[in-house]
Amino acid sequence: MSVIVAIEEAIKDRLQAEIEGVPELIKMMPVLDGDPIVAPVRVESYPSNPSEQLLLQLAQTGAVVVRYVGSKYGSKRVAGSIVVQDRTMSYEVQIFSRSLAARDSGSGIYELLDICALRLIGFLPAGCVDGGELVQDDFVTEVKGAWAYGIVVNFSSQVEMPI
Amino acid sequence: MSHVQTQILSRLMTLLTGLPTTGSRVYQGRVHPLTPGTMPGLCVSLGGETPTGGTTKATQKEVELVVDVYVGGDDYTVSGQVQVEVEAALYGDRVGGRFFNSLATNLIYGGERREFVTLGALKHTKVSITYKTEYQTVDGVANAAN
Numbered sequence: 308m309s310v311i312v313a314i315e316e317a318i319k320d321r322l323q324a325e326i327e328g329v330p331e332l333i334k335m336m337p338v339l340d341g342d343p344i345v346a347p348v349r350v351e352s353y354p355s356n357p358s359e360q361l362l363l364q365l366a367q368t369g370a371v372v373v374r375y376v377g378s379k380y381g382s383k384r385v386a387g388s389i390v391v392q393d394r395t396m397s398y399e400v401q402i403f404s405r406s407l408a409a410r411d412s413g414s415g416i417y418e419l420l421d422i423c424a425l426r427l428i429g430f431l432p433a434g435c436v437d438g439g440e441l442v443q444d445d446f447v448t449e450v451k452g453a454w455a456y457g458i459v460v461n462f463s464s465q466v467e468m469p470i
Numbered sequence: 471m472s473h474v475q476t477q478i479l480s481r482l483m484t485l486l487t488g489l490p491t492t493g494s495r496v497y498q499g500r501v502h503p504l505t506p507g508t509m510p511g512l513c514v515s516l517g518g519e520t521p522t523g524g525t526t527k528a529t530q531k532e533v534e535l536v537v538d539v540y541v542g543g544d545d546y547t548v549s550g551q552v553q554v555e556v557e558a559a560l561y562g563d564r565v566g567g568r569f570f571n572s573l574a575t576n577l578i579y580g581g582e583r584r585e586f587v588t589l590g591a592l593k594h595t596k597v598s599i600t601y602k603t604e605y606q607t608v609d610g611v612a613n614a615a616n
Contacts, residue, residue: 381590381591384501384502384503384504385501386499386501386502387497389503389508391503393591393592394591436505436591436592437591437592463591463592465591467503467505
């Protein structure tokens with residue numbers, strides 16, 4: 308498994324464990340002609356073929372979607388028989404919902420953003436040398452009442468090769 | 471035969487390789503890999519050299535030895551232990567009043583500078599220790615200490 312995928316899986320596992328324990332208030336969503344239900348907020352990888360229809364589906368139940376954004380590399384170091392470069396890997400966690408806040412009686416994006424931030428700050432997946440660092444969160448899109456926000460988190464790792 | 475400086479550096483590498491805390495994680499030069507697997511570790515290098523006296527046919531020289539200690543995190547305990555081991559190794563090499571395989575006539579502790587480095591992937595503590603060591607060469611023969 309590539310390092311990129313391994314870290315993505317670790318982030319998903321971390322968030323899934325947290326989402327399962329959030330208060331029902333955050334996960335409640337209205338149902339036509341019925342009592343509100345607890346939305347099964349899902350944590351998954353970013354879809355291979357994103358579409359408006361998929362956005363609507365994800366927002367319907369609430370979803371937390373993780374995707375790899377890219378890496379920035381530091382300067383090369385050569386010492387003894389090792390060559391090393393620092394690698395800052397960025398991941399975006401996108402949150403889909405029909406509600407911005409739980410007070411709107413849906414799976415609230417604001418609360419889920421906070422939960423993701425708190426669970427990822429300092430989180431140290433295998434293969435990283437320093438814990439997660441929050442970079443920014445921002446509005447992504449809104450389509451027919453389906454909202455998406457994203458939070459970007461950096462993880463520090465290294466690429467090391469013997470020479 | 472290499473320059474006396476180089477011979478001293480080579481002896482320094484030998485003395486500092488295999489210490490209890492840093493083991494084989496010793497690198498000649500100023501560049502440390504800065505990975506979790508190479509800490510705690512050492513970088514060993516030479517600083518500048520100045521003449522300190524001599525005769526009409528020989529020059530007394532003082533060369534600076536730089537030992538950089540690298541330890542993960544904001545550390546005092548491990549780096550302090552490494553400093554103890556480095557100093558013991560260097561002064562333990564004194565034979566007949568001379569140091570470094572009898573190449574040098576004196577060894578003087580020159581101080582340390584400590585910094586916590588947060589740039590880069592791995593936050594770490596770097597302690598730069600300097601020593602000054604004196605040796606003498608006959609003028610025109612820089613590769614043999616006398």
